[in-house]
Amino acid sequence: MKFNKSIGLYVHIPFCFSKCPYCDFFSIVTDNKQLKKNYLSALRQEMEIYSQKNKDIEIISIYLGGGTPTTLEGIHLREILDSCYSNFHIKKGMEITVEGNPGTIYDEKIKMLLQAGVNRISLGAQSFNNRILKKIGRIHTKKDIIISYKLAREAGYKNINLDIMFGLPGQSKAEFEQTLDEVVLLKPEHISLYALSVEPGTPLEYLVKKGKMKLPSDDFSNELFLRAIDILGGYGYEHYEISNFALSEKKCFHNQIYWKNQSYLGIGAGASSYIDNKRYQNYRDLNEYVFLLEHGILPIEFQEVLSWKERMVETIILGLRMMEGLSKSDFLIKFNVPVEKIFFKPLQILIKQGLLEENETSYFLTTKGISLANNVFMEFID
Amino acid sequence: MTITQVIKIDDIRNFSIIAHIDHGKSTIADRILELTEAVSQREKREQILDNMDLEREKGITIKSKAVRLSYKGLNGRQYVFNLIDTPGHVDFSYEVSRSLAACEGALLVVDAAQGVQAQTISNVQMALENNLSIIPVINKIDLPTADPEKVSKEIKNIKGLENSPIFLASAKDGTGIREIMEAIIKHIPHPNGSLEKPLQALIFDSVYNSYQGSIVYTRIVNGFITPGMKIQTMSNKKNYEVSEVGVFTPKRKKVEQLSVGDVGYLTAGFKDISLTKVGDTITNNDNPAAKQLPGYKKVIPVVFCSFYPVENDDFHNLKYALEKLSLNDSAISYLPENSPALGFGFRCGFLGLLHMEIIQERLEREYKIQLIATTPSVLYRIHLKNKQVIEINNPSSLPEINLIDYIEEPFIELTMISPGQFLGGIMELLQDRRGIFKNLEYLDKNRAKLLYHLPLNEIMLDFYDRIKSISKGYASIDYHIMEYQTSPLIKVDLLVNQEVVDNLSFICHKDKAYERARKLVDNLKTVIPRQLFDVPIQASINHKIIARSTVKALKKNVLAKCYGGDITRKRKLLEKQKAGKKRMKRIGKVEIPQEAFMSVLKID
Numbered sequence: 005m006k007f008n009k010s011i012g013l014y015v016h017i018p019f020c021f022s023k024c025p026y027c028d029f030f031s032i033v034t035d036n037k038q039l040k041k042n043y044l045s046a047l048r049q050e051m052e053i054y055s056q057k058n059k060d061i062e063i064i065s066i067y068l069g070g071g072t073p074t075t076l077e078g079i080h081l082r083e084i085l086d087s088c089y090s091n092f093h094i095k096k097g098m099e100i101t102v103e104g105n106p107g108t109i110y111d112e113k114i115k116m117l118l119q120a121g122v123n124r125i126s127l128g129a130q131s132f133n134n135r136i137l138k139k140i141g142r143i144h145t146k147k148d149i150i151i152s153y154k155l156a157r158e159a160g161y162k163n164i165n166l167d168i169m170f171g172l173p174g175q176s177k178a179e180f181e182q183t184l185d186e187v188v189l190l191k192p193e194h195i196s197l198y199a200l201s202v203e204p205g206t207p208l209e210y211l212v213k214k215g216k217m218k219l220p221s222d223d224f225s226n227e228l229f230l231r232a233i234d235i236l237g238g239y240g241y242e243h244y245e246i247s248n249f250a251l252s253e254k255k256c257f258h259n260q261i262y263w264k265n266q267s268y269l270g271i272g273a274g275a276s277s278y279i280d281n282k283r284y285q286n287y288r289d290l291n292e293y294v295f296l297l298e299h300g301i302l303p304i305e306f307q308e309v310l311s312w313k314e315r316m317v318e319t320i321i322l323g324l325r326m327m328e329g330l331s332k333s334d335f336l337i338k339f340n341v342p343v344e345k346i347f348f349k350p351l352q353i354l355i356k357q358g359l360l361e362e363n364e365t366s367y368f369l370t371t372k373g374i375s376l377a378n379n380v381f382m383e384f385i386d
Numbered sequence: 387m388t389i390t391q392v393i394k395i396d397d398i399r400n401f402s403i404i405a406h407i408d409h410g411k412s413t414i415a416d417r418i419l420e421l422t423e424a425v426s427q428r429e430k431r432e433q434i435l436d437n438m439d440l441e442r443e444k445g446i447t448i449k450s451k452a453v454r455l456s457y458k459g460l461n462g463r464q465y466v467f468n469l470i471d472t473p474g475h476v477d478f479s480y481e482v483s484r485s486l487a488a489c490e491g492a493l494l495v496v497d498a499a500q501g502v503q504a505q506t507i508s509n510v511q512m513a514l515e516n517n518l519s520i521i522p523v524i525n526k527i528d529l530p531t532a533d534p535e536k537v538s539k540e541i542k543n544i545k546g547l548e549n550s551p552i553f554l555a556s557a558k559d560g561t562g563i564r565e566i567m568e569a570i571i572k573h574i575p576h577p578n579g580s581l582e583k584p585l586q587a588l589i590f591d592s593v594y595n596s597y598q599g600s601i602v603y604t605r606i607v608n609g610f611i612t613p614g615m616k617i618q619t620m621s622n623k624k625n626y627e628v629s630e631v632g633v634f635t636p637k638r639k640k641v642e643q644l645s646v647g648d649v650g651y652l653t654a655g656f657k658d659i660s661l662t663k664v665g666d667t668i669t670n671n672d673n674p675a676a677k678q679l680p681g682y683k684k685v686i687p688v689v690f691c692s693f694y695p696v697e698n699d700d701f702h703n704l705k706y707a708l709e710k711l712s713l714n715d716s717a718i719s720y721l722p723e724n725s726p727a728l729g730f731g732f733r734c735g736f737l738g739l740l741h742m743e744i745i746q747e748r749l750e751r752e753y754k755i756q757l758i759a760t761t762p763s764v765l766y767r768i769h770l771k772n773k774q775v776i777e778i779n780n781p782s783s784l785p786e787i788n789l790i791d792y793i794e795e796p797f798i799e800l801t802m803i804s805p806g807q808f809l810g811g812i813m814e815l816l817q818d819r820r821g822i823f824k825n826l827e828y829l830d831k832n833r834a835k836l837l838y839h840l841p842l843n844e845i846m847l848d849f850y851d852r853i854k855s856i857s858k859g860y861a862s863i864d865y866h867i868m869e870y871q872t873s874p875l876i877k878v879d880l881l882v883n884q885e886v887v888d889n890l891s892f893i894c895h896k897d898k899a900y901e902r903a904r905k906l907v908d909n910l911k912t913v914i915p916r917q918l919f920d921v922p923i924q925a926s927i928n929h930k931i932i933a934r935s936t937v938k939a940l941k942k943n944v945l946a947k948c949y950g951g952d953i954t955r956k957r958k959l960l961e962k963q964k965a966g967k968k969r970m971k972r973i974g975k976v977e978i979p980q981e982a983f984m985s986v987l988k989i990d
Contacts, residue, residue, distance in 0.1 A: 199945040259949060268950055283954050325948060376942065377943070
């Protein structure tokens with residue numbers, strides 16, 4: 005892999021205290037201390053290989069995601085960050101996020117992270133309704149969310165995200181609005197709002213197929229979603245990406261790298277990278293991942309060179325996820341051709357269908373287009 | 387040139403085996419073949435005469451065959467037996483009747499446990515119409531549930547069999563086969579006819595061979611035929627020269643001549659099978675017969691449906707496959723058809739439902755073409771107000787209602803034999819299917835024979851399955867087509883987003899229109915995917931809406947997160963969805979997966 009630009013750095017921590025039935029992120033539940041130790045060495049080793057090959061990588065953001073990064077000890081998380089700092093050029097004042105789950109964050113740990121340079125905490129709250137939390141297999145309660153949130157705030161974090169889900173089994177409109185009320189009361193700088201989706205191969209898929217769990221209809225979920233945009237907007241949150249809201253200047257820098265289709269390096273088992281028009285994915289199997297790095301081999305399981313057309317399509321469907329939309333000039337600079345020249349027909353169809361709008365600088369989704377984003381994206385695919 | 391009879395006509399016996407499905411026709415044939423040593427042990431396969439896999443599977447014979455067997459009677463004389471196998475289903479009753487016309491006698495096989503069934507009776511009737519001597523055989527007497535005494539009584543109750551001697555057999559272990567062979571000599575007369583008379587050869591079947599064209603199975607009724615002879619097929623007055631004559635033993639074997647009483651095959655450069663029509667007469671061009679043999683009919687399809695390939699690209703494969711199949715089955719008709727909803731396909735005609743099912747299965751199995759078959763239809767006769775009469779086999783071709791004087795549809799006479807306890811349910815169903823009760827008689831204490839007249843159209847959908855479930859499989863059905871009758875029929879159109887979908891229109895009795903329309907509209911609602919706008923689904927009669935449902939507009943599709951690790955997968959997923967979308971059919975602005983039609987078209 006050759007790097008020529010500034011890139012975002014993602015580090016994957018594939019450990020959880022328990023597995024949520026809907027989650028298809030890669031993680032395992034283990035208390036095998038040796039395995040975790042080996043994994044941490046492997047992470048360090050992977051970063052070293054990259055830095056030896058490319059002396060001038062500049063990192064412009066760091067994101068520790070999972071799994072649940074906070075299942076690791078504070079000291080271990082600090083070690084990971086130290087490896088990042090020692091192997092790469094670091095952009096001053098950049099965003100450094102650590103994901104954590106309520107109930108896994110303690111005073112000492114969260115302070116240690118702050119000292120290690122972390123300046124953004126993302127909490128997987130999901131809901132403030134204990135009955136629903138239990139139903140979707142979360143091990144925390146509303147009280148845990150508030151405690152963890154306050155710990156982070158008191159420790160000095162000025163940028164906190166809460167993950168919230170909607171379209172949950174048995175969730176009423178009133179319950180969802182109540183959760184939103186509790187969220188805005190805490191005044192997090194950032195809110196990620198996801199529809200519960202049934203991913204293939206998850207226990208949730210099994211439960212739904214067997215009729216053991218009933219999910220609300222798409223129409224109802226859509227109602228909740230539109231309601232959330234309304235309520236959060238009223239409290240000053242800018243809806244800046246399909247699933248994300250932020251107070252001014254607190255948009256997630258790291259995630260915008262993805263949506264702007266810029267380069268990032270993923271470290272860890274199952275992590276993905278996008279460098280120089282190539283997508284890479286690491287082995288998910290922890291033993292495989294550790295074994296290869298013990299032998300100094302990059303643990304890449306899969307790579308794909310994107311064609312010119314595929315890059316264009318990805319740039320469009322990622323760009324349209326952002327409410328500011330797909331920048332016409334960015335597209336022109338990137339591909340040396342105006343987007344209308346290649347995608348005239350789909351753009352016109354979508355505008356006619358009322359899913360897309362255009363202004364001088366960009367194309368962007370309408371409210372209807374946000375709910376039907378997949379229909380919009382599909383139009384650009386051959 | 388002096389012509390002599392190769393085999394003495396007194397030594398020939400031509401016979402068929404007739405039976406209800408699964409009563410053991412093919413096994414009896416196998417045992418007879420073994421006893422005459424026509425088949426060596428090496429060649430022995432269960433049910434030798436059934437060649438096609440489908441025939442083996444469905445337990446029925448689709449194409450008839452003829453085998454020449456050599457049998458030395460207990461009297462020491464050497465006989466020639468020609469065993470003509472017949473198709474065992476009502477759809478092929480004309481073919482059966484022509485095969486029977488080539489015989490002087492028939493073995494009537496009846497299962498010792500199941501007794502006389504609907505088809506047993508219709509077979510007997512057909513054999514008697516052809517003046518055959520019938521030898522009843524009660525088969526499977528080895529079964530623990532066998533009751534030969536009871537079955538004997540049932541047989542003797544059949545008109546025309548009151549005085550026939552009945553033979554007991556078990557084809558499974560060979561019991562009674564020798565006795566049957568002797569009975570064939572004794573009870574079935576040898577052929578009549580004259581070697582000196584002009585040639586009259588009955589075509590009772592033909593198969594297509596890519597080297598020799600149509601190979602004709604024939605019975606020489608008068609005269610003789612040899613290679614080199616100039617012949618004519620009398621129905622169409624076309625002339626040919628015989629290139630080969632022979633017999634099946636069951637291996638194909640050339641002979642020098644077939645003469646009066648013989649059964650065998652001939653080839654004469656018939657380019658395709660439609661030139662050698664079952665029931666037609668072949669005569670000698672230089673010394674032609676005055677008359678065609680009686681009984682010839684042009685075979686016409688009675689059941690129609692459209693086949694569309696699920697994959698549009700398969701259209702040419704479908705065309706090729708139909709061409710291939712019709713080489714050996716002149717009863718299939720097919721015409722190209724274009725539907726806005728389903729693309730390019732064929733409107734096909736068949737001899738009946740089973741015939742249709744067999745062809746569909748062969749297309750899917752042998753030619754690997756995934757098909758959408760539309761609802762089967764009968765041939766309607768439309769009397770217009772301007773005194774013109776037209777025939778239509780596709781509801782969508784029905785003229786505007788104000789032009790129509792009245793409509794006729796084909797009726798059938800249906801015979802059903804069932805244990806008494808199921809009669810209530812059966813008669814209820816028949817009533818519901820517009821059946822007209824004609825007769826009920828008890829064959830014995832438990833079993834009754836029902837006679838109904840009803841429209842052919844009413845047994846097209848889910849009839850056999852319903853009878854089977856009502857009677858727990860004990861009822862047997864047979865029918866034959868009667869005349870056309872006037873019925874109060876109307877056409878119901880289906881509209882998706884205000885556009886009529888041809889393939890979903892149907893013709894039915896006016897009293898049933900609303901209920902069927904309601905079902906179809908509700909069912910369509912579940913198979914049409916939600917679009918970006920509301921899609922009304924309507925059923926109409928003569929432009930008046932009688933039922934409606936709505937597919938509500940799609941409000942939201944997956945609102946999933948999308949971060950670094952999701953991008954590739956997300957794109958792949960969208961590509962897959964797009965590929966699926968591309969295969970969809972458009973009715974106006976509405977996109978419908980072809981598969982959706984499959985479930986809808988099956989609705990009763």
